[in-house]
Amino acid sequence: MKKIILLLLTLIVSSCTSTHLVESWKNPDIDSYEPTKILIVGLTSDIKVRKKFEKQLKKEFQSRGVEAMMSIDVLDEAKLNERMTESDLNALETQLILDEYDTILLTKIIGVDDRIAYRKDYGGYDETRRRFNEEYLMYQDVFYNPEYYKEYTIYHAETSMFCICPTKDRELIWKGYIDITDPTNIEQTVKDYVRLAVVVLEEEQLIRSVDADTKDDLKDTIN
Numbered sequence: 001m002k003k004i005i006l007l008l009l010t011l012i013v014s015s016c017t018s019t020h021l022v023e024s025w026k027n028p029d030i031d032s033y034e035p036t037k038i039l040i041v042g043l044t045s046d047i048k049v050r051k052k053f054e055k056q057l058k059k060e061f062q063s064r065g066v067e068a069m070m071s072i073d074v075l076d077e078a079k080l081n082e083r084m085t086e087s088d089l090n091a092l093e094t095q096l097i098l099d100e101y102d103t104i105l106l107t108k109i110i111g112v113d114d115r116i117a118y119r120k121d122y123g124g125y126d127e128t129r130r131r132f133n134e135e136y137l138m139y140q141d142v143f144y145n146p147e148y149y150k151e152y153t154i155y156h157a158e159t160s161m162f163c164i165c166p167t168k169d170r171e172l173i174w175k176g177y178i179d180i181t182d183p184t185n186i187e188q189t190v191k192d193y194v195r196l197a198v199v200v201l202e203e204e205q206l207i208r209s210v211d212a213d214t215k216d217d218l219k220d221t222i223n
Helices: 002-014 047-062 077-081 086-098 132-139 186-203 212-221
Strands: 019-026 037-043 067-070 103-118 149-163 171-181
Touching: 019 186, 037 047, 047 067, 047 186, 149 186, 171 186
Parallel strands: 037 067, 037 103
Antiparallel strands: 019 171, 103 149, 149 171
């Protein structure tokens, strides 16, 4: 039942947007979780996009009373523009624990697909009853008419929530797979992605829900 509710919610949120949830996995050993201090990491070499994305998520967590920091404000510039070693990451995690962080939210692109969608003629016509000349006439346009097909790109993104609590085993709490289809407006795509991720986290009981009135009350306190 919970999976059905989650599916319905994400379908509503995803309608008319470029993002949709592919899969949501939650650690079966965790019933509910509420971070108190979180580091938000958008793993991309595009610093402007990274800042927009992390800032949008930061607002969502702050509206729920969670202390949230963006990686671009925590890591020095060299670490943002260069590869980090395992030693660097271990040192970062140790420092985060000393600074009383208990959670990391990491988002990254894990794959890209270039696809082609062909225009469908003769809609509703039984394909099994077509003759040779009908099929040929329909599909020859793929070579001669650029309007017959549309090329588009799907970005496969993954957002993971990790617990780095000093009194608990450091573990993966949740992982969500979200597809972004042919994004054209980065501002809107970031908003759509964050909105979808937040809805899923709320439904999985990993962050608390915030009603509109509470958000308005907290608006002045959010950077």
